[in-house]
Amino acid sequence: MMEAAEAEKPPKKEVPPEDYVWINGFPTPPSEPVRPFHAFASVLRLIRNKEDTRQVFEIVQALSGDSSKRLFKRFTDTAYGRRVVTEPVKLEEALGDRERLRAYPEGTLARRYLSFMEGENLTPEGLRAAAEEADIDYDAYPEFAELMRLFMHLQVNHDLWHVLSGYGRDALGELCNLVFTRQQTKNPGFRLIVLIGGLAVKLDDWSVPTIKALREAGRNAKKTEWILAHDVEELLALPLAEARARLNIAEPAVYNAIPADVRYGLLKPKVEQTQTEREKAARERAALQSA
Template sequence: MKIKHDFPASSDSETPFIHPERPAARFRPLKALHHFRELIKDKEDTEQVFHIFESLPRPGFRKDARAFVESDKGKALLVSEPNLSGLLDDHERLRRMPEGSLAHAYCDFMEKEGLSAAGLIAEYDRFSPQKYGDLVEWYGFRQRDTHDLLHILTGYGRDALGEACVLAFTYGQNPALANVFIAYAAGLNMKKQVKSKAPIFKAIREAQKMGKACPRINEESITDLLAQPLDALRERLHIKAPHFYHEAHARFRAQEIDPYNMLAQPA
């Protein structure tokens, strides 16, 4: 299948679903374990996450990608949203959207945390400079580029448990083994490092269930989502306040443990 659009890919005006030079995915669990051990040393080391995803490919990914890019909705988004990073980093445009919208919450979050969509892409490019410009890549990049939006939609922070919960939520949406592996392995590491009765695994499981109940965010029009009131959008997407995540934070703080720096503290 080939679709004409403005996604910068092949040398002509058509883009293949899978580039003929794209290598086959390889399942390498021991490599994933090695990179997870590196990740827990520094949760900001995003490159380790990419290695884990490469080592634990999802068998049904290409099937889902094909179904979406061949749908009317997918074809329309190929034209209207060929590249999400330009949209997500245009805070001037996003700030013109209504007050209380996802766009304003997203800008607040990214500016506070010093993050950008381009920064995430730069991290990925250092890990994988080779680009194939096919539709599988376009579909996969939509999953990558909407990660920080999930923090806003779900209410999970950038603390260790919050990141694990976002990955569990993502697994509920797109069941790549890497998502659930990192989420539960991170939970196990938290349990090992910090002696607490905080409901860590309940929080992760709750996030996974919410992700499954929510329509796939990467298959939605991100432009449309950004313009909508955040509270109403969460209700429409079946995203509830994360009860066990907040309970875990409360228990951590009751023990004078900072949830955002918990793995740096002695058990």
């Protein structure tokens, strides 16, 4: 089974040193071509099952273009960003150590994050697994370790930003959190998810103020400090209200006014499988039919 799994992995794309793109003294690979049709198909799969996190990675990869390089430059222009990619600062370890998080005082960002993760049955490793489903291997390119470290850092921040922004993991909450992510990263993939996802949520329940909530998220996101420039471990020690004040994050009043049972009823997954599981099931059915 292990050999079969390894065989399914796509081959590593070798990048000759002469093709490296150097940013702030760090090598990065050439930008991948934009694949809009692939991104659109992945958005439709994500709407069908919002738990299929793999599709987010597919969309972001397909539409990144040069945005990841611009983000990397901005990140490594900051003192904290350079420390993250050079030490490196392994945020997945800090946020994955539940006993360490539990040692923080009640009411701090660390404890609220821990409560969120335990309540939703999430781990930082779960996001990495979703990335691997999208054929993202953070260890495959040691020559681009600094860029990969940024991607890992950003990925692990996702659930922390849920807590900071005040948005839950319901379909609308995820979209509003992606509005924040789009503002922080400038990746066009998040905009596509929000546009199509917002339409799907509105069609699912016209009574929900979807557009108002997304617009409020946009206004709040524009006023927010650039979170990636802030030392996450310093923020963890602060009371949640103080961390939000430091980052200038406003309360999502429109979103909070929607009853929780209504929010969590939006876009209920019509399938429980991830894309990888569906593809595996399809292969198994095809094998049985040809036998």
